[in-house]
Amino acid sequence: MTNVEKLTSQFAAIPRIEETGPQHGYNGTRMARKGLRTRLIHAVLCVLGILPFVLSLAGVAVPKQLISVGFGLIVPGGGFMAAGGPITLAFGLYICFYLWKKKAMFIQDIFGSFLGIAGFWLLGALGGFLAGLELLVLPKDATTAKTIVTYVCYCAAVVSAFVLFGTYELRVKKMYKQMDEARAKRIPTFNEAITELEELTAAPIEGGVELDEEQILASRFFFDVTVNREKGDMSGFTSLRNSAAGPDLSAYHYQLSAFGYGLMLLHAKYLPNFQGYLKDAHRFLIQHYSDPRTCGYWPKEALTGYFSKNPDPIYYADIMLSGWMMPVVAGFSDQYGDKEFEQEAAIKFQPFKDKPEQTYDYSSEGIVKVIHRQLNNKEFPYMLIPCEPHVSFPTCNSFGFLGMLMFDRDHGTHYCEDVWKDLYDNLCSEFIEIDGSMALRRQDQYGLRHLPSSQIGYNAMADVQNYLHYLPIFPGLARRNYALIRKHEVEIRDDGVAYVKDTPWEKMVNMFTQQPDPSLQMGLLAMTAAEYGDTQLVDALRKAETKYLSRSNEPNSFKFKDVNTLTVAYFAFSRLCKKGYWSDVILRGMPETSKTGPILTDCAYPDVIAAKAVSSGEDLELVLYNGAEAGEQSIKIERLKPGAEYTINGGDAFSADADGAATLSVNLNGRTPLHIERKV
Numbered sequence: 001m002t003n004v005e006k007l008t009s010q011f012a013a014i015p016r017i018e019e020t021g022p023q024h025g026y027n028g029t030r031m032a033r034k035g036l037r038t039r040l041i042h043a044v045l046c047v048l049g050i051l052p053f054v055l056s057l058a059g060v061a062v063p064k065q066l067i068s069v070g071f072g073l074i075v076p077g078g079g080f081m082a083a084g085g086p087i088t089l090a091f092g093l094y095i096c097f098y099l100w101k102k103k104a105m106f107i108q109d110i111f112g113s114f115l116g117i118a119g120f121w122l123l124g125a126l127g128g129f130l131a132g133l134e135l136l137v138l139p140k141d142a143t144t145a146k147t148i149v150t151y152v153c154y155c156a157a158v159v160s161a162f163v164l165f166g167t168y169e170l171r172v173k174k175m176y177k178q179m180d181e182a183r184a185k186r187i188p189t190f191n192e193a194i195t196e197l198e199e200l201t202a203a204p205i206e207g208g209v210e211l212d213e214e215q216i217l218a219s220r221f222f223f224d225v226t227v228n229r230e231k232g233d234m235s236g237f238t239s240l241r242n243s244a245a246g247p248d249l250s251a252y253h254y255q256l257s258a259f260g261y262g263l264m265l266l267h268a269k270y271l272p273n274f275q276g277y278l279k280d281a282h283r284f285l286i287q288h289y290s291d292p293r294t295c296g297y298w299p300k301e302a303l304t305g306y307f308s309k310n311p312d313p314i315y316y317a318d319i320m321l322s323g324w325m326m327p328v329v330a331g332f333s334d335q336y337g338d339k340e341f342e343q344e345a346a347i348k349f350q351p352f353k354d355k356p357e358q359t360y361d362y363s364s365e366g367i368v369k370v371i372h373r374q375l376n377n378k379e380f381p382y383m384l385i386p387c388e389p390h391v392s393f394p395t396c397n398s399f400g401f402l403g404m405l406m407f408d409r410d411h412g413t414h415y416c417e418d419v420w421k422d423l424y425d426n427l428c429s430e431f432i433e434i435d436g437s438m439a440l441r442r443q444d445q446y447g448l449r450h451l452p453s454s455q456i457g458y459n460a461m462a463d464v465q466n467y468l469h470y471l472p473i474f475p476g477l478a479r480r481n482y483a484l485i486r487k488h489e490v491e492i493r494d495d496g497v498a499y500v501k502d503t504p505w506e507k508m509v510n511m512f513t514q515q516p517d518p519s520l521q522m523g524l525l526a527m528t529a530a531e532y533g534d535t536q537l538v539d540a541l542r543k544a545e546t547k548y549l550s551r552s553n554e555p556n557s558f559k560f561k562d563v564n565t566l567t568v569a570y571f572a573f574s575r576l577c578k579k580g581y582w583s584d585v586i587l588r589g590m591p592e593t594s595k596t597g598p599i600l601t602d603c604a605y606p607d608v609i610a611a612k613a614v615s616s617g618e619d620l621e622l623v624l625y626n627g628a629e630a631g632e633q634s635i636k637i638e639r640l641k642p643g644a645e646y647t648i649n650g651g652d653a654f655s656a657d658a659d660g661a662a663t664l665s666v667n668l669n670g671r672t673p674l675h676i677e678r679k680v
Contacts, residue, residue, distance in 0.1 A: 004405045005587045007417055011424055014194060014476040017187055017436040017484075020428040026176050027447070028430035030381055034447025049073030053154065064131040064150075071154060072125025075161035076100035080127030082157045084150045088130055095124045096160050105452040112305035112389025114445055117452070168450035171457075175449070178458040182435035186484055197483035201533040205578045210612040210623050211270050218572035219270075220609065220627070221558035222262050225565070226281035227605045234288060238565040240512040251566075252294040253321050256285045257399065258569035260328030265576045267335050268585045272594035273620055274613035276636075277605045279336050286332060286341060289325045292353040299351050305389020311351045312360040314370055317380075320387035320396045322367050326403020327586070329364045334410050334589045368407045371400045372415040375423065381444045383426035390444040394431050398469040402586050405472065409589060424474055432477075433458075436484055438466045461489050461500060461521065468528040472586040482532055490525070490537065497547055498525075498540035505548045512564065518548055519563045523570030533579025545571070556606075556627070593617055598676060601661075602636035608668065619677040626668035636663045637676060645679040653679055 001009075022028050027035060049070040056062040064084070072079025077100065080092030100120045107116030186193070211219060225236030240251040263282055271278060288294055298318055299311035306317070314322050332341050340346060345361035352358055362370075374385050384392040385400065401416070401423070408416050431439045440462040441455070449455045464485060470478040492498050499505065500521065510517035522541055529537040545560075552559035559568055597615025606627035614621050620637060640646060640656035647653050648664070656662050666674060 002409045002587060002589075003412065004409045004416060007408075007420055008405070008473060008475060008587065011420075011474040012476050014480045014483075015428070017183065017190060017434075017480075020436065020477070021432040021434050022429070026179065026434060027449075028382070031430055031442060031447045034381065034445070036447070038446045038448055038451070045073040049078075065129050067154075068128030068131035069125055070128070071157040072121075072128045075124075075157055075164060076104070076121040077124035077127070078157040078160065079125040080130070081160065082150075082153050083127055083130040083133075084146075084153050085130075085133075086149075088127060089153050089156060092124060092127060092157070093160065095120060095127075096164060100124065101164065101453070105454065107304075108452045109391075109454050110388065111301055112386070112391055114390075115304070165450075168453060168456070171453075172449045175456055175458045179433055179435050182437070182458075182460060182488070185488060186435055189487065190484075193483040193487040194480070197479070197486055197532070197534075200486070200536060201579065203533065203535065205533065205580075206535070209270055209614055215270070215575050216609060216611055216625065217556065217558040218262075218575040219266055220556060220606065221568060221572050222259050222266070223277065223281055223605055226259060226263075226284045227277045229284065231284075231287060232291070234291070234293065236565070240564050240566055252291070253289060253324055255566045255569065256288055256294065257324040257328055258566055258573070260285045260325075260331070261582075262569055262573045262576060264327070264331050264335060264585050265573065265581055268590055268594075269576070269578075269581050271610050271613040272591050273597055273615045274600045274610050274622075275336055276600060276602050276610075278610075279338075282328070282332055282335065283340070286325075286329055286347065289321070289329075290347050290349045290359075292350050295321055295349050296351050296353060301389055311358075313349050313351055314360065314362055314367055316374075317386045317389065319371070319385035319400055320393070322371060323385070323387075323396045323398075323400030323403070326367060326371070326400050327406060329367065330403040330406040330410070331585070333364070334406065337595055364407065365411075368404055368413075368415055371404060372418065375419045378422075382430040382442055383422060384431065384442075386444060387441075391441055392431075392444060393441045393463075394427065394438055394466055395463050395469065398466060398473060401473050402469060405586055406589070409587065424477075427474070428477070435460065436481060438463065438470075438481060461485055461525070463524070464521075464528050465524045468531045468582065471531060472583040475583075479532075482528060486534065486537070492536065492540040495543075496540055497543045498537055499544070505544065510567075512566075517562070518544075519560065519567045520570075522549070523567045523574065526574035527570055527577060530574045530577035531580070531582045538574070541574075596639075598637055598639045600635060601638045602663075603633065608633050608635060611671070612673075619675065622674040622676070624666065624668055624672045624674065625670065626672075630669035631667065632665050633668050634663060634665055636661060641678065646676055647679050649673070649675050650677075 025032060049072070052062045052067045052070040056067060068082040068084070069079050071082035075096060077092035077095030080088045080095060100117070104116040104120040107113055229236070234252060237252055237255045240254065260282065263278065267274070267278055295313040298313035298321070302308040302310060308316070310316065329341055329347070333339055341364045344363055347362050348359040349362070350356055350359050371385065374380065375383060380386060380392065382392055384394065384397045387393045387396040404416050407413065430442060433439055437460040443451065443455060467478045467482040489501055490498060491501050500508070505518040507516060508518040508521050509515065510520045512520065522544060526538060526541045529541065549563065550561040552561060558572060560571070593615045597617055598620040600610065600613050600620070600622060609625040609627040610622065611625055612621065612623035626633070638661045640660045640662060642656055642658050642660045645653055645655050646662070654662050654664060666672065
């Protein structure tokens with residue numbers, strides 16, 4: 001058992017729903033405190049805001065500007081509304097119900113800047129200084145009319161406050177009601193859900209270590225984008241958003257990582273004794289994390305979110321880069337026995353396209369140390385590290401944890417051990433809802449569900465991949481949560497197709513495009529079900545794919561029509577994954593024979609497609625396909641015994657050179673098995 005297996009096995013017990021999540025109310029202790037602080041600040045602003053008006057009613061001579069600015073403290077845009085003119089009233093309503101409710105929330109959501117919410121609020125208050133100007137074209141003696149208009153505007157500001165915040169609170173209360181209902185269903189059926197999952201996943205892994213036809217297509221999908229490409233050629237990746245959904249921030253790093261996870265799974269479980277273009281593809285991914293198209297979003301986000309001029313995309317927060325990339329970087333050494341990215345300054349992040357000389361240099365351990373420092377020092381309110389400024393996602397953090405586990409496993413270090421118990425406690429207290437589900441995210445600044453408003457909403461399957469990636473980290477918690485969604489959120493109907501109970505596939509919204517599209521939810525659920533060995537659900541999801549998605553007609557293609565590259569990578573991962581495969585990659589790594597037995601190190605892609613490459617110690621068992629025309633192909637075998645004689649399939653013989661290598665010519669025509677063993 002590896003050191004990290006011993007560590008994570010301490011969290012193998014399945015906690016009951018009542019043992020996790022908020023012990024009082026609906027939010028964790030720290031989030032509740034932040035929420036209370038925010039509400040108290042608003043209450044103070046309301047008191048200060050209404051005070052000038054109350055004093056004026058008591059006969060105190062208060063400037064109209066001060067009264068109007070006061071209403072601006074109560075509600076965004078209130079200063080303009082209370083300025084006393086129809087134009088300012090209209091502009092105040094525009095600020096309140098469009099600029100603040102939509103644009104300010106978007107700015108807060110994407111860039112993490114409180115200037116979105118607080119800035120637009122301040123703008124709406126400053127409009128009060130327009131009060132006192134002759135904004136109404138009325139006769140000079142129309143004092144009564146002016147007074148009525150003024151009071152109507154004052155009332156509009158107060159009513160807007162109730163409408164704006166009231167609608168938010170109603171949405172939040174609806175969400176809480178849904179959580180209550182889910183909790184009421186889940187607690188009485190808890191033992192049943194766990195038992196059902198054990199029964200569903202009890203069967204042993206079926207199939208061998210050779211890629212089948214569908215898995216070969218999945219592997220080729222990964223290779224087509226990463227092999228035989230010059231450095232800088234990222235044309236195989238696609239946009240994750242459409243223009244209506246906002247900027248396509250850092251889209252590349254998600255795709256680079258998803259490809260990396262798939263290649264690691266492919267190598268460890270099917271092709272452990274193959275390197276060649278598989279290693280080239282892995283290196284290609286790591287090299288492009290430092291590309292300005294991947295990390296160049298951070299200087300702007302750091303400036304707007306943290307008022308920081310430090311463009312280093314690793315040093316502070318930004319776990320959506322340092323976290324997502326960490327398993328791919330940490331895994332390179334174990335997968336290939338190559339310390340390339342463990343060297344000082346092996347990865348040179350270049351956040352500015354026009355300043356190639358300005359780089360921020362790291363090794364794999366350097367990135368681990370940054371993640372460890374932030375966790376160990378508890379630099380963020382809920383301990384988990386933010387992705388976008390001030391917003392922490394359990395998913396992004398999970399990848400950082402996986403990379404740390406891999407690094408500790410391979411180097412005997414104790415970065416994970418330092419923080420693991422605190423991580424578990426913080427995750428359970430701040431990121432688990434009352435029904436046991438894992439929250440999609442938490443906003444660090446306000447502690448309120450409606451700031452930004454995108455936090456409002458209940459979806460127990462919002463990020464089901466958490467239950468895949470937390471399985472090697474906190475196995476009991478992950479297994480519990482998958483059991484709960486398997487029982488309560490998913491169903492397989494008489495047609496053999498899998499469905500999400502509360503949302504038809506046709507109405508499922510893709511979080512990247514914000515358009516109706518079920519592909520992302522299908523992909524995430526399929527990956528997770530595959531890791532648990534839930535073959536019943538995997539098969540039913542394949543039928544859902546067939547029914548609701550369209551496969552590409554291109555030959556040798558694994559693509560789906562109108563589905564982005566990231567999501568297709570998830571589908572490809574689900575084809576390669578079987579029960580416990582991903583946990584094995586993280587906690588146990590490559591099989592020992594991959595480090596000692598003969599290896600296939602060179603062949604041309606796509607001319608030679610490897611479907612199997614394993615060793616029992618001294619032999620090499622290959623299954624190769626021709627990816628193009630049938631015929632002779634050259635392959636190179638290394639790590640043979642220097643000067644020794646070997647046979648192919650017990651017949652033709654060859655000798656290894658003084659370096660233990662041999663270049664062979666093989667005839668490929670469809671499935672071609674090759675068993676290379678030392679001649680007795």
